[in-house]
Amino acid sequence: MAQDTQAPAPEVSTAQHGPVRVVTIHNPPVNALSAAVRRGLFDAIEQADAAPEVQAVLIVSEGKTFIAGADIREFGKPPVPPALPDVCQRIESCTKPVVACLQGAALGGGLEVALGAHYRLAFAAAQLGLPEVALGLMPGAGGTQRAPRLMGVKAAAELMLSGKPISAAAGVKAGLIDQLVGDETLSPLAAGLAYTQALLAQGAPVRRVCDLAVAEPAAALATLDALAEDTAKKSRGLFSPQKIIEAVRAAVALPFAEGMALERRLFLACIDSPQRAGLIHAFFAEREVAKVPEARGATPRPVARVAVIGGGTMGAGIAVAALDAGLPVVMVERDDEAIARGVANVSKVYDGLVAKGRLSEAQRAATLARFTPTTRYADVADVDLVIEAVFEDLEVKKAVFRQLDAVCQPGAVLATNTSYLDIDAIAAATGRPQDVIGLHFFSPANIMKLLEIVVPARVSADVVVTAFELAKRLKKVPVRAGVCDGFIGNRILATYKQAADHLMEDGASPYEIDAAVRSFGYPMGPCQVTDLAGGDIGWATRKRRAATRDPRARYVEIADRLCERGWFGQKTGRGFYLYPQGARTGQPDPEVLAIVDAERTRKGITPRAFTPEEILSRYLAAMVNEGAKVLADGIALRPLDIDVTFVHGYGFPRHRGGPMKYADTVGLPQILADLRRFAEEDPLFWQPAPLLEQLVAEGRNFDSLNRPAD
Numbered sequence: 001m002a003q004d005t006q007a008p009a010p011e012v013s014t015a016q017h018g019p020v021r022v023v024t025i026h027n028p029p030v031n032a033l034s035a036a037v038r039r040g041l042f043d044a045i046e047q048a049d050a051a052p053e054v055q056a057v058l059i060v061s062e063g064k065t066f067i068a069g070a071d072i073r074e075f076g077k078p079p080v081p082p083a084l085p086d087v088c089q090r091i092e093s094c095t096k097p098v099v100a101c102l103q104g105a106a107l108g109g110g111l112e113v114a115l116g117a118h119y120r121l122a123f124a125a126a127q128l129g130l131p132e133v134a135l136g137l138m139p140g141a142g143g144t145q146r147a148p149r150l151m152g153v154k155a156a157a158e159l160m161l162s163g164k165p166i167s168a169a170a171g172v173k174a175g176l177i178d179q180l181v182g183d184e185t186l187s188p189l190a191a192g193l194a195y196t197q198a199l200l201a202q203g204a205p206v207r208r209v210c211d212l213a214v215a216e217p218a219a220a221l222a223t224l225d226a227l228a229e230d231t232a233k234k235s236r237g238l239f240s241p242q243k244i245i246e247a248v249r250a251a252v253a254l255p256f257a258e259g260m261a262l263e264r265r266l267f268l269a270c271i272d273s274p275q276r277a278g279l280i281h282a283f284f285a286e287r288e289v290a291k292v293p294e295a296r297g298a299t300p301r302p303v304a305r306v307a308v309i310g311g312g313t314m315g316a317g318i319a320v321a322a323l324d325a326g327l328p329v330v331m332v333e334r335d336d337e338a339i340a341r342g343v344a345n346v347s348k349v350y351d352g353l354v355a356k357g358r359l360s361e362a363q364r365a366a367t368l369a370r371f372t373p374t375t376r377y378a379d380v381a382d383v384d385l386v387i388e389a390v391f392e393d394l395e396v397k398k399a400v401f402r403q404l405d406a407v408c409q410p411g412a413v414l415a416t417n418t419s420y421l422d423i424d425a426i427a428a429a430t431g432r433p434q435d436v437i438g439l440h441f442f443s444p445a446n447i448m449k450l451l452e453i454v455v456p457a458r459v460s461a462d463v464v465v466t467a468f469e470l471a472k473r474l475k476k477v478p479v480r481a482g483v484c485d486g487f488i489g490n491r492i493l494a495t496y497k498q499a500a501d502h503l504m505e506d507g508a509s510p511y512e513i514d515a516a517v518r519s520f521g522y523p524m525g526p527c528q529v530t531d532l533a534g535g536d537i538g539w540a541t542r543k544r545r546a547a548t549r550d551p552r553a554r555y556v557e558i559a560d561r562l563c564e565r566g567w568f569g570q571k572t573g574r575g576f577y578l579y580p581q582g583a584r585t586g587q588p589d590p591e592v593l594a595i596v597d598a599e600r601t602r603k604g605i606t607p608r609a610f611t612p613e614e615i616l617s618r619y620l621a622a623m624v625n626e627g628a629k630v631l632a633d634g635i636a637l638r639p640l641d642i643d644v645t646f647v648h649g650y651g652f653p654r655h656r657g658g659p660m661k662y663a664d665t666v667g668l669p670q671i672l673a674d675l676r677r678f679a680e681e682d683p684l685f686w687q688p689a690p691l692l693e694q695l696v697a698e699g700r701n702f703d704s705l706n707r708p709a710d
């Protein structure tokens with residue numbers, strides 16, 4: 001019979017089951033190790049150790065998660081004792097056997113609590129991980145010292161450097177887990193009690209990981225040297241990966257207590273790094289973006305079947321994303337030839353996966369069995385959601401929507417994948433504007449995480465929440481955007497690309513611009529991106545906009561000169577760079593430099609030198625300034641929506657949190673001062689956004705606008 005003992009804290013309760021003291025963590029939603037949980041755990045172990053009726057301790061958690069780790073919201077705030085390493089140490093030093101029973105996620109500090117215990121039992125579906133690296137951190141409660149002792153240096157370092165969790169079965173193999181739960185229908189309490197009682201019956205002793213030595217220390221150190229070299233190449237510019245390796249090295253080379261002390265110092269250095277602040281901002285922002293005003297009170301419409309109109313690169317990518325989510329997909333194209341191309345585009349993706357051994361033939365066949373190509377609009381009559389991905393032309397799209405309006409069942413969601421066009425105008429072409437929404441995917445649509453959900457004026461709230469629900473099923477990161485030319489992402493992109501064009505015409509070479517942007521943490525610079533995407537795409541947009549361009553605005557024609565020669569980038573073998581024999585990495589092209597020079601001469605510009613810092617200040621100030629205008633116009637709900645857009649759709653380095661977070665880090669007064677300095681040369685382009693001026697005047701930052709949407 002269970003008997004309640006004194007509860008040390010509401011988040012942690014204890015009960016006596018025969019000789020076993022059960023310590024239960026209850027801190028929804030994910031049992032994060034808040035100060036109260038740490039205190040509760042510490043006190044519970046202390047009491048159990050002292051109580052004569054206790055022969056063993058069992059740590060379990062309520063809910064679907066064992067423990068998701070330290071409470072991330074506490075980082076950056078003054079620490080509250082007991083510190084987590086002390087809690088784990090207290091668990092380990094208990095004089096009676098301590099068992100942890102893991103279900104769901106046992107991550108970061110959660111796994112470290114389990115490593116402090118003497119025995120570990122896990123449900124098959126449990127996920128074990130040390131994902132701190134993704135937050136700019138490293139395990140800081142003994143993970144770097146205990147995991148290598150249990151599983152060996154290589155596997156432990158990989159767990160920490162990749163941040164990816166492993167399954168419970170893999171945990172058993174690696175030596176992290178002692179036993180899997182035999183009867184999956186049991187509760188963690190029942191399974192844990194049965195295991196603990198069996199251990200007591202066997203007379204199982206207290207077994208501390210700190211007493212183990214790392215196996216084969218010489219080989220382990222050599223492994224770490226190799227990992228350090230590899231990590232320096234792969235995680236360029238990231239702070240915490242090298243700290244992880246340093247701490248694991250201590251697990252091999254130093255006594256346990258000294259290793260723990262070093263881990264603490266390195267962990268605190270990570271906590272202080274701006275990368276930690278940027279990555280944790282990104283973590284929460286990615287979750288906040290789904291909290292939109294329409295979510296209050298609206299119910300998503302059921303979506304069991306979808307259709308994609310258009311089988312080009314974009315349409316095929318969207319179809320694959322939907323097929324991968326388990327949805328049946330109808331693809332419509334205008335004629336037999338076009339639909340055959342669409343089918344080939346979809347098949348190519350799955351053929352590639354089969355060739356790489358990532359998909360079996362049977363899985364490929366089962367997936368494609370849900371795919372229905374057609375040339376008849378009548379075949380979309382019974383789908384619940386349609387995504388149009390045809391040629392980017394307003395009249396073409398309106399014609400598609402008129403056809404959809406004629407054939408689709410009432411209540412079907414009609415979405416357009418346009419990246420620039422006026423969705424209000426597209427909606428007005430139908431008799432059901434309340435059902436029309438923008439779903440702006442990024443290429444390749446089955447891989448890129450960002451999905452801009454573009455909300456036109458007349459769409460109903462349940463269509464908006466349906467789109468967010470679909471994004472979840474497709475494993476996308478959805479961001480709500482308003483209607484304007486380019487929405488959030490492409491509107492801001494257009495502005496900072498102009499800043500890059502101005503820099504190029506004024507004296508920076510395309511290669512200097514790309515190098516400066518890469519040095520900030522981008523995988524590629526803007527000219528490399530243009531070459532990858534195809535210069536003709538931007539050229540078409542520039543031509544479309546020529547008629548409406550402000551005649552006073554500065555227009556740089558360098559990219560047009562390249563396109564006029566048919567230099568569209570990688571696909572034509574040259575663009576800003578040369579790609580000999582289909583090479584994917586470009587080489588600088590002296591002829592491009594000559595074209596740039598000729599354009600400067602034609603416009604009477606005397607080139608001047610720009611430092612990488614100056615290039616970056618202009619590039620980023622243009623981005624932030626347009627971001628502030630996008631916010632003031634209500635196109636983005638909050639600064640964090642812009643941050644998530646750029647991290648997931650435009651290669652902005654995640655460890656900097658996003659452009660608006662970056663602006664806060666630099667300080668808005670600095671950004672404004674830069675803009676005013678640049679405005680002396682070109683007042684029209686560099687005019688500071690009134691919102692930015694206002695925030696500076698009020699001594700506020702962008703984060704002060706990151707309130708929950710209402």
Ligand code: 3H9
Binds near residue numbers: 065107108137143
């Ligand atoms: C660490 O442990 C350091 C230690 O080594 C050393 C310390 C000294 N804290 O993701 P979801 C919130 S570092 C606070 O939507 P899911 C989350 O914001 C930590 N809050 O659910 C959301 O809140 P809201 C290492 C947290 O089912 C809600 O919980 N651990 C934390 O899709 C639901 O989250 C990690 O990095 C937290 N640790 O996924 C694990 N975790 O409802 C981070 C979540 O207000 N967490 N929240 O939006 C995860 O990976 C996922 O949340 C998890 C659940 C897989 C657990």
